[in-house]
Amino acid sequence: MNKENSCLVASSFIKKYKAGYPLITDETIQANSLREEGMVFRLVDESNEFIARAYYGKQNKGIGWVLTYDEQEVIDEAYFIRKFQAAFQQRKSLFRDLETTAFRLFHAEGDGIGGLTIDYFAGFLLINWYSQGIYSFKKPILKALEETIEYRGIYQKKRFDQGGKYVEEDDYVVGERGAFPLIVKENGVQYAVYLNEGAMVGVFLDQRDVRRTLRDHYTDGKTVLNTFSYTGAFSVAAALGGATKTTSVDLANRSLRKTIEQFSVNGLDYEAHDIIVEDVFHYFKYAVKKELTFDVVILDPPSFARSKKHTFRAGKDYPSLLKQAIAITADDGLIVASTNCAQFQMKRFKAFIDQAFKETGVTYQIVEEFSLPQDFKTTKSFKDGNYLKVVFIRKQTLK
Missing domain, CATH: 3.40.50.150 (Vaccinia Virus protein VP39)
Incomplete structure (x- = not known):
């Protein structure tokens, strides 16, 4: 998708990354070659040995996230399909729960992609993009969602800095437009939510x-x-x-x-x-x-x-x-x-x-x-x- 550079991991952090640490910060790598948000790059040690593949995306926690520890894995639509399929499979019990129709469908680094969350609200999906970097993958992510889950419609929130102004905006993306408030259930309790109204939806x-x-x-x-x-x-x-x-x-x-x-x-x-x-x-x-x-x-x-x-x-x-x-x-x-x-x-x-x-x-x-x-x-x-x-x-x- 983007040209892939290599970034040297500070020696004190190599063991940490090899153990699965997902967050990239200024202190953990030499980031001089990183210029463009969404850039995919390799983490390497002093011997230029591959450690992980990550993307560059500034947010309040750091400057990017590890995407894979498999040197052969390509970051494309198929990659996102695999991640989503694994995450949705783990939430099968929630999909079957008639008393709960609102839950977290994909949870950032916990499901393998830091900076990205997806919530499920009675058939609607709400994507939270936490950096311009992860937002640059919007097209393959939307295609992967189309391949992996049935939904009524998708909304998004861009929760990152743009042009010096912190942006928390809502946006209809695709599918059915919601009629708000949307009434969802949580353990049998009903809550009114708004996917089109500010950063926080209501619950x-x-x-x-x-x-x-x-x-x-x-x-x-x-x-x-x-x-x-x-x-x-x-x-x-x-x-x-x-x-x-x-x-x-x-x-x-x-x-x-x-x-x-x-x-x-x-x-x-x-x-x-x-x-x-x-x-x-x-x-x-x-x-x-x-x-x-x-x-x-x-x-x-x-x-x-x-x-x-x-x-x-x-x-x-x-x-x-x-x-x-x-x-x-x-x-x-x-x-x-x-x-x-x-x-x-x-x-x-x-x-x-x-x-x-x-x-x-x-x-x-x-x-x-x-x-x-x-x-x-x-x-x-x-x-x-x-x-x-x-x-x-x-x-x-x-x-």
Whole structure:
């Protein structure tokens, strides 16, 4: 497809790549010959021995991804067909699940192609391109999809820098045009999604197992606070699980109408629940002042968030956030602590949890843990790819 150059791997990284590490960064290779996004090149050692074949594509994580460790494998339409066939075969059980019609169909480096994800929404496909480099393969990728899966239509999101401006745009690609909102199911719960409206479609598919567990085991007869609530997906799951009342708090104005919509498509009376457009940090102060407590508190902040008065970075500020949640969680109540920050692993996240509880003088018990669901496939050679960490924490009764 493109002229193939060779790039020398730094000696300290050779063993890592030979063990299957997929991400290319400036520090791992001599990248002087890489000029054009989408360029396919060889990784070689000091003896010019082949290690892997990769493509050049700048994104926030690095400058490209390994495509194959087979020197004879050509990166063409047949290559993408093989990758898609293997990935779709592994998700057969989800295709057969009548209660779930939205899931991750192809998960980037976990399925062998970093920078590319494909989601399935009730017959529609949504492609996320994370670099201009992977986007340059659009034609063979679309042809490969046509050969490997039946679909109603395809939408895309180009989530990469173009001309100095960060672009998160939606675009109809091919097939049937969707009528939005598109109603999908997740473990029997209905969600309204929009494949044509902004970078986020209305529900984060990586939390599927967490929402099911919350609904089935932890919310019956409980009061639930859902912070950074987005479109209220956790709140809906909690209400369907028998919660007496949910409170959804998010700073974005859209969260009100979006949450109302999610309650409504499930036949729930949204007026029986509180939907609040407010800075979560302000709400914590209000709840403390009014001596409010909740049986279940859900903390699922973005890795980075900024409001007029607050800046939140998960890698630094999560213990402080958790301390505020502890203050308004009832004794024997549950905190669902979640982060999608890839900069640290579960061990450090648990250290954050321990720090927060020790500093508040409250004892706790971890009752459940979650990482990415099966369709968000990861590889052991790239720990950062397993970004989701969720811990169910029981706040124990003060003696």
